Amino acid sequence: KQEVTQIPAALSVPEGENLVLNCSFTDSAIYNLQWFRQDPGKGLTSLLLIQSSQREQTSGRLNASLDKSSGRSTLYIAASQPGDSATYLCAVMTTDSWGKLQFGAGTQVVVTP
Amino acid sequence: DGGITQSPKYLFRKEGQNVTLSCEQNLNHDAMYWYRQDPGQGLRLIYYSQIVNDFQKGDIAEGYSVSREKKESFPLTVTSAQKNPTAFYLCASTRPGDSGANVLTFGAGSRLTVL
Numbered sequence: 001k002q003e004v005t006q007i008p009a010a011l012s013v014p015e016g017e018n019l020v021l022n023c024s025f026t027d028s029a030i031y032n033l034q035w036f037r038q039d040p041g042k043g044l045t046s047l048l049l050i051q052s053s054q055r056e057q058t059s060g061r062l063n064a065s066l067d068k069s070s071g072r073s074t075l076y077i078a079a080s081q082p083g084d085s086a087t088y089l090c091a092v093m094t095t096d097s098w099g100k101l102q103f104g105a106g107t108q109v110v111v112t113p
Numbered sequence: 114d115g116g117i118t119q120s121p122k123y124l125f126r127k128e129g130q131n132v133t134l135s136c137e138q139n140l141n142h143d144a145m146y147w148y149r150q151d152p153g154q155g156l157r158l159i160y161y162s163q164i165v166n167d168f169q170k171g172d173i174a175e176g177y178s179v180s181r182e183k184k185e186s187f188p189l190t191v192t193s194a195q196k197n198p199t200a201f202y203l204c205a206s207t208r209p210g211d212s213g214a215n216v217l218t219f220g221a222g223s224r225l226t227v228l
Contacts, residue, residue, distance in 0.1 A: 004155065009153070034216065036219075041222070041224070043117075043119075043219035043220050043221045044156075044219040045219070046216045046217065046218070089155065091155075091156075099144055099146075099161065099163060099207070100146075100158055100161060101156075101158070103148075103155030104155050105153060105154050105155045106155065
C-alpha cells in the first residue's frame, strides 16, 4: 500500500527566506503527484500537479520536483511571504488505484514578518 | 463561478443520530470523492464515485453511506455505526482522463462534532 510521508511536520521561517518542503512515497508506480495548500478550517487548493513523466513543474514562486526512482518530491517556495503561511499537503495517485489520492499528513508553515 | 459547495459548514450531532453532509458541484465533473481529515493526519478516502449510480468504498467506509443519483450531487451520510465521527469532511471532484493530469477541486469542508 502506498504510504506518503511529509517531513518536517512544521516549519517556521522569517519572511524572504526560501521554503523547502519534502514529500516521500513508497511505491514509485504513480500517475501523478499533487501539491495542495490548506488554510486553517478551509478546503484544499491545488498548487501544482506533476505527471509521472515529468521532472518538475513551476508556477510563479513555486517549483515542484519529482524523482520517481527515489520516491521523492520537493516543493520550493522562493522569497517567502507571510501570506504563504498555511499547511502544505502532497498527494500521490498510483497506477493501481486510478482516481484515488494518498495524502501525506502535511507540513504546517509559518512565515514571520 | 464553477465550484463545489458543501453544507452545512458546521454540524453538531448527538450520539446515535445519523447526519447527512451535502456536496454539490457545477463543474460537470464525473468523479466525486469524500475525504475525512483528522488533526495531524492526512486526508483519508471514505467513498468515491466515477459515474452516476455507481460508487466504491475507500479506505475507511465503515459507518458511512453515500448515493450518486445525479452527476452534480454526492451526499455523505454519517451513521450511528461510525465510532468516532468528529472530524473535518472534504468533498472533491475531477474529470477523469487518460493523461493523468487531473487536478482535484475541493469544497470548503464540513466540520462535524459529536456531543
